Amino acid sequence: MCLAVPLKVVNIEGNTAQAEIEGVKRTIRIDFVKDVKVGDYVIVHAGFAIEKLKEEDAIENLRLIKEVTDALK
Structure with a gap:
Protein backbone atom coordinates (compact mmCIF):
# COMPACT_ATOMS: atom_id res chain seq x y z
CA MET A 1 0.00 0.00 0.00
CA CYS A 2 1.21 3.50 -0.84
CA LEU A 3 0.57 6.63 1.12
CA ALA A 4 0.72 10.20 -0.15
CA VAL A 5 0.34 13.10 2.25
CA PRO A 6 -0.46 16.79 1.77
CA LEU A 7 2.37 19.17 2.59
CA LYS A 8 2.56 22.97 2.39
CA VAL A 9 5.36 24.37 0.24
CA VAL A 10 7.46 26.87 2.21
CA ASN A 11 10.47 27.41 -0.08
CA ILE A 12 11.36 26.65 -3.71
CA PHE A 48 7.78 13.80 -5.18
CA ALA A 49 4.86 16.23 -5.40
CA ILE A 50 2.27 14.51 -7.58
CA GLU A 51 -0.65 16.96 -7.46
CA LYS A 52 -1.62 20.40 -6.14
CA LEU A 53 -4.52 20.66 -3.69
CA LYS A 54 -6.84 23.43 -2.62
CA GLU A 55 -6.02 24.52 0.92
CA GLU A 56 -9.41 23.42 2.27
CA ASP A 57 -9.01 19.96 0.70
CA ALA A 58 -5.52 19.60 2.18
CA ILE A 59 -6.74 20.60 5.65
CA GLU A 60 -9.66 18.14 5.45
CA ASN A 61 -7.30 15.38 4.28
CA LEU A 62 -4.94 16.07 7.19
CA ARG A 63 -7.87 16.07 9.63
CA LEU A 64 -8.96 12.66 8.36
CA ILE A 65 -5.43 11.25 8.60
CA LYS A 66 -5.24 12.49 12.22
CA GLU A 67 -8.63 10.95 12.99
CA VAL A 68 -7.44 7.55 11.76
CA THR A 69 -4.10 7.70 13.58
CA ASP A 70 -5.84 8.79 16.81
CA ALA A 71 -8.22 5.83 16.51
CA LEU A 72 -5.24 3.46 16.28
CA LYS A 73 -3.76 4.62 19.61
Missing part, protein backbone atom coordinates in the same frame (compact mmCIF):
# COMPACT_ATOMS: atom_id res chain seq x y z
CA GLU A 13 14.78 26.40 -5.34
CA GLY A 14 14.59 25.19 -8.94
CA ASN A 15 12.82 21.81 -9.03
CA THR A 16 13.35 21.24 -5.31
CA ALA A 17 11.17 22.59 -2.54
CA GLN A 18 10.92 22.56 1.23
CA ALA A 19 7.48 21.50 2.38
CA GLU A 20 6.10 21.00 5.86
CA ILE A 21 3.39 19.46 7.96
CA GLU A 22 2.99 20.35 11.65
CA GLY A 23 6.48 21.87 11.75
CA VAL A 24 8.22 18.86 10.17
CA LYS A 25 10.02 19.92 6.99
CA ARG A 26 10.89 17.69 4.07
CA THR A 27 12.81 18.31 0.88
CA ILE A 28 10.67 17.30 -2.09
CA ARG A 29 10.89 17.37 -5.87
CA ILE A 30 8.29 19.37 -7.79
CA ASP A 31 9.18 18.25 -11.33
CA PHE A 32 5.80 16.60 -11.99
CA VAL A 33 3.53 19.48 -10.95
CA LYS A 34 3.23 22.71 -12.91
CA ASP A 35 3.23 26.19 -11.39
CA VAL A 36 3.94 25.25 -7.76
CA LYS A 37 4.28 28.35 -5.60
CA VAL A 38 5.21 28.98 -1.97
CA GLY A 39 2.05 28.53 0.08
CA ASP A 40 0.59 25.83 -2.19
CA TYR A 41 -0.40 22.47 -0.79
CA VAL A 42 0.80 19.42 -2.71
CA ILE A 43 0.27 15.69 -2.33
CA VAL A 44 3.69 14.08 -1.81
CA HIS A 45 4.58 10.45 -2.41
CA ALA A 46 8.12 9.07 -2.09
CA GLY A 47 9.55 12.60 -2.03
Whole structure:
Protein backbone atom coordinates (compact mmCIF):
# COMPACT_ATOMS: atom_id res chain seq x y z
CA MET A 1 0.00 0.00 0.00
CA CYS A 2 1.21 3.50 -0.84
CA LEU A 3 0.57 6.63 1.12
CA ALA A 4 0.72 10.20 -0.15
CA VAL A 5 0.34 13.10 2.25
CA PRO A 6 -0.46 16.79 1.77
CA LEU A 7 2.37 19.17 2.59
CA LYS A 8 2.56 22.97 2.39
CA VAL A 9 5.36 24.37 0.24
CA VAL A 10 7.46 26.87 2.21
CA ASN A 11 10.47 27.41 -0.08
CA ILE A 12 11.36 26.65 -3.71
CA GLU A 13 14.78 26.40 -5.34
CA GLY A 14 14.59 25.19 -8.94
CA ASN A 15 12.82 21.81 -9.03
CA THR A 16 13.35 21.24 -5.31
CA ALA A 17 11.17 22.59 -2.54
CA GLN A 18 10.92 22.56 1.23
CA ALA A 19 7.48 21.50 2.38
CA GLU A 20 6.10 21.00 5.86
CA ILE A 21 3.39 19.46 7.96
CA GLU A 22 2.99 20.35 11.65
CA GLY A 23 6.48 21.87 11.75
CA VAL A 24 8.22 18.86 10.17
CA LYS A 25 10.02 19.92 6.99
CA ARG A 26 10.89 17.69 4.07
CA THR A 27 12.81 18.31 0.88
CA ILE A 28 10.67 17.30 -2.09
CA ARG A 29 10.89 17.37 -5.87
CA ILE A 30 8.29 19.37 -7.79
CA ASP A 31 9.18 18.25 -11.33
CA PHE A 32 5.80 16.60 -11.99
CA VAL A 33 3.53 19.48 -10.95
CA LYS A 34 3.23 22.71 -12.91
CA ASP A 35 3.23 26.19 -11.39
CA VAL A 36 3.94 25.25 -7.76
CA LYS A 37 4.28 28.35 -5.60
CA VAL A 38 5.21 28.98 -1.97
CA GLY A 39 2.05 28.53 0.08
CA ASP A 40 0.59 25.83 -2.19
CA TYR A 41 -0.40 22.47 -0.79
CA VAL A 42 0.80 19.42 -2.71
CA ILE A 43 0.27 15.69 -2.33
CA VAL A 44 3.69 14.08 -1.81
CA HIS A 45 4.58 10.45 -2.41
CA ALA A 46 8.12 9.07 -2.09
CA GLY A 47 9.55 12.60 -2.03
CA PHE A 48 7.78 13.80 -5.18
CA ALA A 49 4.86 16.23 -5.40
CA ILE A 50 2.27 14.51 -7.58
CA GLU A 51 -0.65 16.96 -7.46
CA LYS A 52 -1.62 20.40 -6.14
CA LEU A 53 -4.52 20.66 -3.69
CA LYS A 54 -6.84 23.43 -2.62
CA GLU A 55 -6.02 24.52 0.92
CA GLU A 56 -9.41 23.42 2.27
CA ASP A 57 -9.01 19.96 0.70
CA ALA A 58 -5.52 19.60 2.18
CA ILE A 59 -6.74 20.60 5.65
CA GLU A 60 -9.66 18.14 5.45
CA ASN A 61 -7.30 15.38 4.28
CA LEU A 62 -4.94 16.07 7.19
CA ARG A 63 -7.87 16.07 9.63
CA LEU A 64 -8.96 12.66 8.36
CA ILE A 65 -5.43 11.25 8.60
CA LYS A 66 -5.24 12.49 12.22
CA GLU A 67 -8.63 10.95 12.99
CA VAL A 68 -7.44 7.55 11.76
CA THR A 69 -4.10 7.70 13.58
CA ASP A 70 -5.84 8.79 16.81
CA ALA A 71 -8.22 5.83 16.51
CA LEU A 72 -5.24 3.46 16.28
CA LYS A 73 -3.76 4.62 19.61
